[in-house]
Amino acid sequence: xxxxxYAPLSMDDLVITAAGLKRRFGAxxxxxxxDLAVERGECFGLLGPNGAGKTxxxxxxQAVLPRTEGALTVLGLDPGRQGAEIRARIxxxxxxxxxxxxxxAQMNLQIYARFFGAGAREAEIRARELLEFARLSDxxxxxxxxxSGGMRRRIILARAMVxxxxxxxxxxxxxxxxxxxxxxxxxWLKGLKEDGLxxxxxxxxxxxxxxxxxRLLVLDQGRVIAEGRPPDLIRRxxxxxxxxxxxxTHWEVxxxxxxxxxxxxxxxxxxxxxxxxxxxxxxxxxxPYRVRSANLEDVFLRLTGRDLRT
Amino acid sequence: xxxxxxxxxxCLRHLYMWRxxxxxxLAGNVAEPLLYLLILGxxxxxxxxxxxxxxxxxxRLFYGSGLIASVAMMSASFENLFGAFTRMMGQRTYEAMIAxxxxxxxxxxxxxxxxxIKASLASLAVPVVLVVVGEPVSPMILLGLPATVILAFFFxxxxxxxxxxxxxxGWFNYYITLVLTPMFLFxxxxxxxxxxxxxxxxxxxxxxxxxxxxxxxxxxxxxxxxQSIILTLTLLPGLSWLFLRLARRKLQQRLIG
Ligand SMILES: Nc1ncnc2c1ncn2[C@@H]1O[C@H](COP(=O)(O)OP(=O)(O)OP(=O)(O)O)[C@@H](O)[C@H]1O
Ligand SMILES: [Mg+2]
Numbered sequence: 001x002x003x004x005x006y007a008p009l010s011m012d013d014l015v016i017t018a019a020g021l022k023r024r025f026g027a028x029x030x031x032x033x034x035d036l037a038v039e040r041g042e043c044f045g046l047l048g049p050n051g052a053g054k055t056x057x058x059x060x061x062q063a064v065l066p067r068t069e070g071a072l073t074v075l076g077l078d079p080g081r082q083g084a085e086i087r088a089r090i091x092x093x094x095x096x097x098x099x100x101x102x103x104x105a106q107m108n109l110q111i112y113a114r115f116f117g118a119g120a121r122e123a124e125i126r127a128r129e130l131l132e133f134a135r136l137s138d139x140x141x142x143x144x145x146x147x148s149g150g151m152r153r154r155i156i157l158a159r160a161m162v163x164x165x166x167x168x169x170x171x172x173x174x175x176x177x178x179x180x181x182x183x184x185x186x187x188w189l190k191g192l193k194e195d196g197l198x199x200x201x202x203x204x205x206x207x208x209x210x211x212x213x214x215r216l217l218v219l220d221q222g223r224v225i226a227e228g229r230p231p232d233l234i235r236r237x238x239x240x241x242x243x244x245x246x247x248x249t250h251w252e253v254x255x256x257x258x259x260x261x262x263x264x265x266x267x268x269x270x271x272x273x274x275x276x277x278x279x280x281x282x283x284x285x286x287x288p289y290r291v292r293s294a295n296l297e298d299v300f301l302r303l304t305g306r307d308l309r310t
Numbered sequence: 311x312x313x314x315x316x317x318x319x320x321c322l323r324h325l326y327m328w329r330x331x332x333x334x335x336l337a338g339n340v341a342e343p344l345l346y347l348l349i350l351g352x353x354x355x356x357x358x359x360x361x362x363x364x365x366x367x368x369x370r371l372f373y374g375s376g377l378i379a380s381v382a383m384m385s386a387s388f389e390n391l392f393g394a395f396t397r398m399m400g401q402r403t404y405e406a407m408i409a410x411x412x413x414x415x416x417x418x419x420x421x422x423x424x425x426x427i428k429a430s431l432a433s434l435a436v437p438v439v440l441v442v443v444g445e446p447v448s449p450m451i452l453l454g455l456p457a458t459v460i461l462a463f464f465f466x467x468x469x470x471x472x473x474x475x476x477x478x479x480g481w482f483n484y485y486i487t488l489v490l491t492p493m494f495l496f497x498x499x500x501x502x503x504x505x506x507x508x509x510x511x512x513x514x515x516x517x518x519x520x521x522x523x524x525x526x527x528x529x530x531x532x533x534x535x536x537q538s539i540i541l542t543l544t545l546l547p548g549l550s551w552l553f554l555r556l557a558r559r560k561l562q563q564r565l566i567g
Contacts (some may be wrong), residue, residue: 025567064408065566084316084411092409096403102327110324115316115410163410 004225012076013040015167015198016061020070023056023222030056032222033070040166043189043199045209045216047296049304052219055095056170063087074207075167087091088116092159095171095202097152105131106140109162116163130158150181157188168192182295186211206297207237220304230296238298239269243278244290254281262305269294269302313419316412320420320533321427324393328428339385339432341376344439350500351443362502371445376499378436379461379521385429386421386462387490390469391482394421395396398473404565414566415558418470422554425466430458437529448531449454454524457534457542461521464546467553474560515541517549 016038023031031053038044040212046054059065061074063083069203072079074086100108118126131137134154136147144152153173160168170189174182182205189212193199203209209216210230226233239258245266253259254277259268270278275291282289328335351370358369367375397403407417416551437451448564497503497518503510520541527534 007531011370059566062409078334094405094409098406099479100403100406102330102403107326111326112406114319115407115412117315117319117411154338307562 009269012040014073014202015040015075017046017073018057018070019072021060021067021072022055022069023053023060023065024068029222031060031067033219034112034219034224036217036224038198038200040198041193041196042192042214043201043212043214046200046202046219047206047209047216047300048219049205051215051221052304053238055171056220056222058171058200058202060091060093062090062169088163089165090167090169091163093160093168093170093173095158095175097144097149097156098150099155099159101144104141104143105136105147107302108144108155109159112159112164118162123280126162130161131155133161134158150177150184153177153181153185157185161192163184163281165197167200169200172204173201174203174205174208177235182208197261197274206295206300210296218300218303233299234294234296236299237269237302238294240272241269241270241275242292242294242298243282244292245287260302260305262301267298267301269298313413313416314416316416317419317423317532320407320412320417321423322567324421325427327426331350336431336435338471339381339435339492340439343381343436346377347374347439347443362504364502364526364530368445369444371440371447371529372526373500374436374445376497376522378451378458378525378529379518380494380497380499381436381517382429382433382458382462383465383493384490385432386466387469389425389487390466391473391476391485394470395476395479397483398561398565401445404561408565413553414561418467418554418557421470426459426463429462429466430455431489433458433462433501433505440529447526447529450528450531451525452530455468455525457521457539457556460542460546461517463466463548464517464553467550467557470552470557471560473496474557474564478543493518498526514538515545517546518541522545 009119014037015034021031021034021036022029022059034053034057036057046057048054049227056065059296059307060067060072060079062073063079063086066080075089077086098273100111101110106127109130110123112121113126128137128140131140134157136151136154138150139147144155147155157173173189174185177185186208189199189201199212201209201212213230215227215229215234219225226237228236245268253268253275257268257270257274257278259266261267268278279289279291347370350373355369355373360368363369363372365558402418406416408414434455437447440447456508472482476482492522493516496513497516498513499518499522503519506513510563514523514537520538523538
């Protein structure tokens with residue numbers, strides 16, 4: 001990356017760094033002292049309930065939303081002073097759809113490329129390439145309203161790559177997609193990561209986070225409440241396996257295991273070695289139960305699910 | 311890319327959109343002044359006493375020359391009220407644009423550029439119509455184009471401030487009925503400013519009056535009053551700059567936080 005060679009050497013492998021990052025909206029502290037370091041080439045996840053501050057962080061990284069306090073660098077640059085340079089080198093998939101409704105798929109990409117400084121001819125070629133890549137060449141003349149939600153999402157993703165970005169910020173890229181479309185996006189994102197792009201991925205889909213993220217952090221009310229690699233987080237907060245028992249029933253949960261109740265179901269987190277003990281106890285009292293491996297959803301619920309946010 | 315180049319890209323996007331329905335748009339630009347000219351110029355104009363008009367002018371030419379400026383005002387204003395508001399709210403176009411190297415203030419300058427271009431083209435239709443109906447329009451009217459562009463840029467910028475502060479389309483009516491319509495009626499489009507007697511001088515610095523004076527002189531092949539030229543080169547750009555800043559400040563709060 002010759003363009004970033006003037007960045008401090010220590011920063012070279014870190015595409016995003018934040019220290020004590022804060023953002024207030026009036027009295028509300030949306031982001032409250034977040035530390036973060038995203039390495040080049042990794043997919044870094046931002047998880048957290050609604051209103052946790054994920055989009056606010058993304059917009060600060062995007063150099064659109066000014067920060068209230070703290071340090072932040074993106075590609076070694078300061079979003080406060082070098083916003084245009086940063087935005088020239090990143091791609092953004094926003095939460096929701098902001099394609100231009102009056103323009104065809106082709107023109108959406110083409111005009112966007114022009115915003116990044118591409119010449120007329122170059123922009124046209126780039127837009128065609130990206131539509132090809134999104135497998136939407138045959139729909140190039142359609143306007144967004146004529147396309148399905150999944151197709152629009154693919155165009156938005158393609159649009160984020162119009163400037164051959166080094167860093168992609170993805171804010172809930174697969175929300176409202178059907179399983180096929182979601183898998184397709186995942187395949188894409190994996191491919192981009194293999195090509196060396198760095199990804200900052202916000203998602204509510206724990207399966208997605210587990211599949212794609214090398215590391216992630218869980219936010220709640222603007223603060224980081226957990227950080228790490230998905231398997232480590234699972235191990236730490238949800239052990240190895242989970243038994244689900246319908247609540248309203250009672251049985252003495254052995255002291256050694258951790259359990260929690262959400263929405264009418266009791267979740268028991270335990271090590272594989274404890275399986276016999278637990279299932280024995282449950283069978284003895286005649287309660288139906290399900291056993292499965294622990295996953296990131298368990299981690300998320302354990303960390304943030306104590307009260308439901310509206 | 312430099313700041314102005316980035317604004318130009320925004321303007322190009324709008325121009326591209328406009329081209330998609332330019333036929334209808336241009337037809338409207340010609341039809342509207344033609345209708346006004348027919349009603350006011352040929353109809354009412356016949357009943358008017360020429361002695362109050364400048365030398366060498368009938369009412370049709372008098373009114374038509376004022377219309378050159380007022381069409382620019384109206385067209386630029388409407389574009390940056392309704393058009394810009396739709397782009398900002400309904401279509402999230404602003405949000406998409408500021409995710410690129412283009413900043414919010416550059417987007418707004420681009421919007422004002424577009425309003426200026428579109429409105430200037432619309433206003434060009436007026437002298438064309440005047441010539442077609444056989445009025446002796448001086449070729450010097452072409453020199454008025456830069457003044458029209460500046461005037462339209464000014465009204466485009468003012469409309470952005472109003473748009474930025476409006477919760478919905480309904481609010482534009484306050485600006486249209488309380489500012490634009492009175493300006494249209496009292497800036498010398500319909501009657502000479504001399505009618506205001508001692509207040510005529512004050513009426514001459516109203517932005518639309520500045521444009522009307524310039525176009526009216528040029529239609530007759532005369533050099534416009536120095537004051538109008540100076541105001542066009544100083545007051546209008548200065549206020550445009552201020553309005554663009556105010557619009558940016560409000561939109562920064564509203565769209566970004
Ligand atoms: N422009 C703004 N003005 C005022 N408050 C804001 C603004 N943007 C965000 N907030 C508030 O900041 C908090 C964090 O919002 P943010 O959008 O960052 O959450 P999020 O984690 O992305 O949530 P979600 O999962 O629902 O997308 C919320 O309480 C939100 O209401
Ligand atoms: Mg969000």
